Amino acid sequence: MEFSSAQPKGAIGKASLRSWTPALWSAACYWVAAQLASMLVNAAVPLPQFRPGGAVLMAAMLLNPARAWFSILLAALPVSLLVQWHHGLPLALAWFSGDASVAVLGAAGALWLLRGPPRFDLLHHVLVFACWCAFAAPALAALPEAAMLSATGIGPPSFWQAWSARVFGGAAAVLAIVPPAMGLRSGALARLLQDRPQRQFEAGLAAIAIAVLGGCAFVSKGAPAHLSALLGYAPLPLLFWVALRFGSLGAGLAMFVFAALVVASTAAGSGPFASDAMGGAPLPLPLFLDAVAVPMLLLTALTQERRGTLASLRQEQEKLGIALASERRRAERLARERRARAEVEQCVAQRTVELRRANEVLRSEIAARRKALEAERAAALRFSNLFRLGPDAMALGASADGPLVDVNDRWQQLFGYGRDEVIGRSPGQLGLYAGPDDSAKVLACFGGQGATRDLELRMRDRQGRELQVLMSGVSIGAGNECCFLAIMRDVTEQRRAEAELRRQREQLTHLSRVVVLGELSGALAHELNQPLAAILANAQAGRRFLSQPCPDMGEIHDILDDIVEEDKRAGEVIRRLRALFKKEETVKKPLAVADLVRDTLQLTHGNLVERNVAVEFAAGPPLMVRGDRIQLQQVLLNLVVNACDAMRLAPPERRRICIANALRADGQVALTVSDCGPGIAPDMIGKVFDPFFTTKTEGLGFGLSICRAIISQHGGTIEARNLAQGGCAFCISLPVYFGDKHE
Numbered sequence: 001m002e003f004s005s006a007q008p009k010g011a012i013g014k015a016s017l018r019s020w021t022p023a024l025w026s027a028a029c030y031w032v033a034a035q036l037a038s039m040l041v042n043a044a045v046p047l048p049q050f051r052p053g054g055a056v057l058m059a060a061m062l063l064n065p066a067r068a069w070f071s072i073l074l075a076a077l078p079v080s081l082l083v084q085w086h087h088g089l090p091l092a093l094a095w096f097s098g099d100a101s102v103a104v105l106g107a108a109g110a111l112w113l114l115r116g117p118p119r120f121d122l123l124h125h126v127l128v129f130a131c132w133c134a135f136a137a138p139a140l141a142a143l144p145e146a147a148m149l150s151a152t153g154i155g156p157p158s159f160w161q162a163w164s165a166r167v168f169g170g171a172a173a174v175l176a177i178v179p180p181a182m183g184l185r186s187g188a189l190a191r192l193l194q195d196r197p198q199r200q201f202e203a204g205l206a207a208i209a210i211a212v213l214g215g216c217a218f219v220s221k222g223a224p225a226h227l228s229a230l231l232g233y234a235p236l237p238l239l240f241w242v243a244l245r246f247g248s249l250g251a252g253l254a255m256f257v258f259a260a261l262v263v264a265s266t267a268a269g270s271g272p273f274a275s276d277a278m279g280g281a282p283l284p285l286p287l288f289l290d291a292v293a294v295p296m297l298l299l300t301a302l303t304q305e306r307r308g309t310l311a312s313l314r315q316e317q318e319k320l321g322i323a324l325a326s327e328r329r330r331a332e333r334l335a336r337e338r339r340a341r342a343e344v345e346q347c348v349a350q351r352t353v354e355l356r357r358a359n360e361v362l363r364s365e366i367a368a369r370r371k372a373l374e375a376e377r378a379a380a381l382r383f384s385n386l387f388r389l390g391p392d393a394m395a396l397g398a399s400a401d402g403p404l405v406d407v408n409d410r411w412q413q414l415f416g417y418g419r420d421e422v423i424g425r426s427p428g429q430l431g432l433y434a435g436p437d438d439s440a441k442v443l444a445c446f447g448g449q450g451a452t453r454d455l456e457l458r459m460r461d462r463q464g465r466e467l468q469v470l471m472s473g474v475s476i477g478a479g480n481e482c483c484f485l486a487i488m489r490d491v492t493e494q495r496r497a498e499a500e501l502r503r504q505r506e507q508l509t510h511l512s513r514v515v516v517l518g519e520l521s522g523a524l525a526h527e528l529n530q531p532l533a534a535i536l537a538n539a540q541a542g543r544r545f546l547s548q549p550c551p552d553m554g555e556i557h558d559i560l561d562d563i564v565e566e567d568k569r570a571g572e573v574i575r576r577l578r579a580l581f582k583k584e585e586t587v588k589k590p591l592a593v594a595d596l597v598r599d600t601l602q603l604t605h606g607n608l609v610e611r612n613v614a615v616e617f618a619a620g621p622p623l624m625v626r627g628d629r630i631q632l633q634q635v636l637l638n639l640v641v642n643a644c645d646a647m648r649l650a651p652p653e654r655r656r657i658c659i660a661n662a663l664r665a666d667g668q669v670a671l672t673v674s675d676c677g678p679g680i681a682p683d684m685i686g687k688v689f690d691p692f693f694t695t696k697t698e699g700l701g702f703g704l705s706i707c708r709a710i711i712s713q714h715g716g717t718i719e720a721r722n723l724a725q726g727g728c729a730f731c732i733s734l735p736v737y738f739g740d741k742h743e
């Protein structure tokens, strides 16, 4: 509690001290001013030429709020009384009242007229300050003081003399003290101290120059009067220079320094105003200071105002420039935004078109996909129907030899297994393949992902019966859903029938051959008779030679050679006949076409001779074909016999058969057998290869049909055509054989 009660007391003490600080300061300054004023009391007029007391109080009042004015005056009163005491109380009081009146009138009037403390950078403020504070206030305040001085006889005898001395002395002090005091308070000095070094240097230089020049002008004692007067004006250009360069503060301070110099030097009795101060007219010093200060302040204000106007104009210009620039930027930004918007709009339009297009594409894709899905579904349905109802056995497996996934009814019928028994088991596990070759064949064909058709296999059903199966397979699906579809057709019966047919055809072929040979049998017997007769004749001749006492062994050798030769001939005929009679499997080998023709002609030699038929064989280039010798001989034999039959009624000189072979441009060997018979009736020519077609009374009518089957088996064709010169030609085309390294 003690602390809290002590604290306010201290605070109050500090606050009251602070409120008295301006008063004490003013009192101190007032004391200096009063001392100075008393030093400058004119000898002729007992009034100071420079009376700064009122100016100091006015400055203090202008620098402090009105509530402090009373304390300022109160503090100044004892100081004034103390300093002026030697003049007596009435004069001291009159003196103080004069100073206080000047201060109060000047400060209050300025604050009222200018709505605040005067500013020395504004022309109308300076005018008001000069008119009111510097002249009107001292003039009003000087009225009672001058009256009292005149009345009491202390001051000058003339009222107006006293009044004018008081007015101009006070005005000079106000003009020299108030502006620098206000200027110092306004922060201009701080600004100057923070200014560029050049400005500070310039200010210092100006101060030194004023001091030096002022010193020279006013401190010089005993100088001639005209030189002293001239020197008094010497610092003026400097003052105006400072006023122009450093504004109101510079002007105030310069004026203050100048006034101080003038006043001090005058007080010391030197300078151009010394004589005045000491005993001359009371006006020249204050008038000189007034005449210097007022224009200087006006000039400063005018300059500063102009500078301010210029600065504000520049600022306005800059603001305008900034505004213009920002407006330009805004316009540019707007233009950019407009462009960007246009671009965006264009992009949006383009994107919209693209999106619309993409949408259309998507829509068509969706439609296509829907169609594809429908097609897929339809295909799946078709496949399912086909799988279920198809005529062939079908199985779906994970792969060609993998476990079965599904089998259809036909498959179950074919192999005798139920669906449940086989699903998940591979064909190998079920023993479906008849032998390892068959499973290897399946793997070789279907091991890859391709498709194969009609692979012939031997398979076994559940009972172990061997089945001949044609298998087609294909991989369907993709990726993990890939599976293998095998379609199997049972061709066991078909193959059996085909084998039977082949057997029957071979039998028929053989039979046909036998028939042809039967036709040739007479001629063949005749063919055999010749060597046999020759052998007999040679043997008889040999016996005759041997019965001679000295048989000629050389002759006997020749006879025996002939016998051997004839025997070989007979043996060859029999061998050929036996080969044709033999029923052998078809064996295809490379054959020379010319040899084939010659062998056949040798077989029919007897028949041809018997029938008086001449044969011409135009052996072309040596050509080879690949085929069964016996079957191809059978074909030629048939054609030659038919030709001989056709020429049966022809005159002997026209009975001629031409055989020619040639290589055609298409790489086929063309073997043509032509005769000079009557040819084939045009309406019959298309039927001669039909089975059982014959025009002969003893003919069977299947010789040519067998010929066509044989040639077809050899990959060739046979055709009949009538010749322009009469007769007909049968042309066989067979693929030429150029040799095979595997043969």
Ligand code: ADP
Pocket (backbone or CB within 6 Å): 638, 642, 643, 646, 675, 677, 678, 679, 680, 688, 693, 694, 695, 696, 698, 699, 700, 701, 702, 703, 704, 705, 728
């Ligand atoms: P076949 O000799 O038993 O009649 P082919 O099938 O050999 O049976 O001959 C069928 C028919 O073709 C003959 O009956 C004959 O009418 C006719 N033909 C065959 N070759 C000739 C040919 N060189 N000239 C005229 N007609 C022929």
